[in-house]
Amino acid sequence: xxxxxxxxxxxxxLSITESRKKILxxxxxxxxxxxxxxxxxxxxxxxxxxxxxxxxxxxxxKGMIHTIPTTDNSVRYALCKDECSAGHHHDDHVHFMCxxxxxxxxxxxxxxxxxxxxxxxxxxxxDLVVSGICNKCS
Amino acid sequence: xxxxxxxxxxxxxLSITESRKKILxxxxxxxxxxxxxxxxxxxxxxxxxxxxxxxxxxxxxKGMIHTIPTTDNSVRYALCKDECSAGHHHDDHVHFMCxxxxxxxxxxxxxxxxxxxxxxxxxxxxDLVVSGICNKCS
DNA sequence: ACAACAATGCAACACTGTTGCAAAATTTAT
DNA sequence: ATAAATTTTGCAACAGTGTTGCATTGTTGT
Numbered sequence: 046x047x048x049x050x051x052x053x054x055x056x057x058x059l060s061i062t063e064s065r066k067k068i069l070x071x072x073x074x075x076x077x078x079x080x081x082x083x084x085x086x087x088x089x090x091x092x093x094x095x096x097x098x099x100x101x102x103x104x105x106x107k108g109m110i111h112t113i114p115t116t117d118n119s120v121r122y123a124l125c126k127d128e129c130s131a132g133h134h135h136d137d138h139v140h141f142m143c144x145x146x147x148x149x150x151x152x153x154x155x156x157x158x159x160x161x162x163x164x165x166x167x168x169x170x171x172d173l174v175v176s177g178i179c180n181k182c183s
Numbered sequence: 184x185x186x187x188x189x190x191x192x193x194x195x196x197l198s199i200t201e202s203r204k205k206i207l208x209x210x211x212x213x214x215x216x217x218x219x220x221x222x223x224x225x226x227x228x229x230x231x232x233x234x235x236x237x238x239x240x241x242x243x244x245k246g247m248i249h250t251i252p253t254t255d256n257s258v259r260y261a262l263c264k265d266e267c268s269a270g271h272h273h274d275d276h277v278h279f280m281c282x283x284x285x286x287x288x289x290x291x292x293x294x295x296x297x298x299x300x301x302x303x304x305x306x307x308x309x310d311l312v313v314s315g316i317c318n319k320c321s
Numbered sequence: 322a323c324a325a326c327a328a329t330g331c332a333a334c335a336c337t338g339t340t341g342c343a344a345a346a347t348t349t350a351t
Numbered sequence: 352a353t354a355a356a357t358t359t360t361g362c363a364a365c366a367g368t369g370t371t372g373c374a375t376t377g378t379t380g381t
Contacts, residue, residue: 059358060346060347060348060357060358060359061347061348062346062347062358062359062360063346064359064360065359081337081338082336082337092360092361093360093361093362094337094338095338095339095340095360095361095362096359096360096361098337098338098339099359099360100359112254112255113254114252114253114254114310114312115252116250116251116252116310117250117258118256118258118337118368118369120255120256120337120338139298141300141304141306144307152300152301155298155299155300155301156298157298157311158296158298160277160293160294160295160296160311160313161293162279162290162293162313163290163293163318164318165317165318165319165321166279166313166315166316166317166318166321167315167316167321168313168314168315169282169314169315169316170313170314170315171311171312171313171314172252172254172311172312172313172314173295173298173309173310173311173312174252174309174310174311174312175298175300175304175306175308175309175310176306176307176308176309176310177304177305177306177307177308178304178305178307179303179304180301180302180303180304181303183303183304183305197327198326198327198328198377198378198379199378199379200327200328200329200377200378201377202328202329203328219368219369220367220368230329230330231329231330231331232368232369233329233330233331233369233370233371234328234329234330236368236369236370237328237329238328241328256337256338256368258368258369
């Protein structure tokens with residue numbers, strides 16, 4: 046497990062530090078997406094708030110995680126699957142937010158259908174956020 | 184114009200106040216979605232920040248405006264078209280964010296195709312956020 | 322015009338996110 | 352293995368965002 050984490054960091058030319066290993070492991074453990082606050086709670090006082098912010102920023106820049114659009118004002122992050130991190134990043138994402146438990150799932154294998162836009166609009170990225178009841182709450 | 188605003192407020196059983204009329208007119212004037220900060224800048228020091236927050240909250244509760252999910256952490260609001268405010272609110276929204284000018288458009292007439300979800304997931308609401316270049320920037 | 326009610330402004334607060342800089346840890350080269 | 356170079360971290364300070372309680376003001380219905 047620790048192997049995989051170190052490999053991921055090395056692959057992205059990042060120094061191997063305690064905070065990065067721990068934060069990355071939180072993402073691997075979580076079945077859903079995480080907000081900054083979630084990581085802060087999971088980590089306790091182990092790391093500074095700023096470190097978490099900077100680590101998340103770094104991970105996003107390296108394409109290891111991505112942000113998820115939400116209807117409320119919370120910013121959530123989810124691990125990118127291999128297709129993302131391999132540079133061959135696809136620009137379509139489907140996410141599912143459970144109204145009951147609040148968990149956010151990253152549905153990588155669901156395909157976003159292209160929609161017809163008005164004249165002059167050029168689509169580059171499609172983010173579909175589906176809300177409802179997840180498989181654990183139904 | 185003022186007629187229409189007063190009617191809208193009356194229809195939703197809200198008191199007719201200066202702040203509500205002004206904020207509502209900002210939405211009618213704007214071709215795109217507005218963030219709280221936009222309204223604050225447009226209004227200057229005319230109203231208190233808190234009043235704007237509470238007014239937006241009220242409008243959302245009454246179904247006059249709706250929030251738009253964004254990839255960054257900004258919360259934006261857009262006017263609901265007649266279908267929304269008439270109570271017969273449809274739960275699918277398509278929004279377009281221009282990477283160039285940042286304007287957010289509410290594309291009410293674009294239909295969101297239903298996607299196939301994994302077993303046990305029940306979709307209630309679909310929010311599609313398309314990013315790219317808008318008709319003014321292309 | 323008046324009473325009942327609703328909305329506003331103010332102050333205070335908690336949370337979120339960013340920046341600069343010195344100290345500590347990691348990596349690279351010797 | 353050790354030292355230099357680089358990167359990352361923690362701290363402090365700050366700006367922005369959003370919420371709540373309460374007294375004051377404005378709006379509504381009679």
